[in-house]
């Protein structure tokens with residue numbers, strides 16, 4: 001089983017500089033980056049590190065996932081975002097699941113023994129919203145074991161499964177769509193517990209309200 005590690009970046013120079021040396025490149029067979037059009041030195045940094053980088057014509061994580069699928073020469077892809085949320089030490093944890101025949105493997109921030117970036121706050125608005133979308137998707141479409149984190153971007157998928165689910169989602173909804181479509185197709189899904197850390201360059205991140213609305217739209221689209 002050959003695995004690609006796909007670095008997803010959009011103006012992530014601060015995170016990259018801190019995290020890059022901790023990424024265990026030796027456990028994958030291919031590495032490349034898909035970039036949303038960075039202007040902060042991210043592209044120069046990746047070039048200096050000899051990481052092949054595809055710069056998107058159309059922005060958004062949805063498009064980035066689709067480009068990764070077209071560019072990967074392997075059987076499965078792991079998507080890693082170097083903004084600080086995801087622990088690079090988790091990268092080696094995907095392969096055993098793929099080798100056991102799982103189609104979609106998700107780093108779980110929500111279940112027991114997991115940690116979400118809001119867990120030390122009283123108001124966990126983002127976590128609760130995530131969990132509500134997760135509950136709906138499980139209730140409506142999942143015929144297998146409950147999947148606790150349908151939204152985390154830190155996930156891996158086989159190319160065969162990717163082909164089957166044919167995702168057209170844009171932006172930050174792509175992961176949720178990948179979970180919903182995997183439920184619909186009855187694909188084999190595994191989760192392992194992860195610890196979500198704080199964003200390194202705190203100034204950025206996905207905007208809560210537009211992102212929430214995009215999720216509602218995607219949910220309704222999948223429903224009808």
Ligand SMILES: Nc1nc2c(ncn2[C@@H]2O[C@H](COP(=O)(O)OP(=O)(O)OP(=O)(O)O)[C@@H](O)[C@H]2O)c(=O)[nH]1
Pocket residue numbers: 008009010011012034035036037056059060061064081082083085153172199204205206
């Ligand atoms: N390739 C690519 N990557 C993107 C794009 N938009 C965001 N990213 C990357 O995707 C990752 C996650 O985006 P964030 O903006 O951190 O979204 P988030 O994790 O939901 O938000 P925070 O919790 O605030 O970190 C980061 O590494 C971004 O650099 C894009 O259009 N293309």
Ligand SMILES: [Mg+2]
Pocket residue numbers: 083085199205
């Ligand atoms: Mg983030």
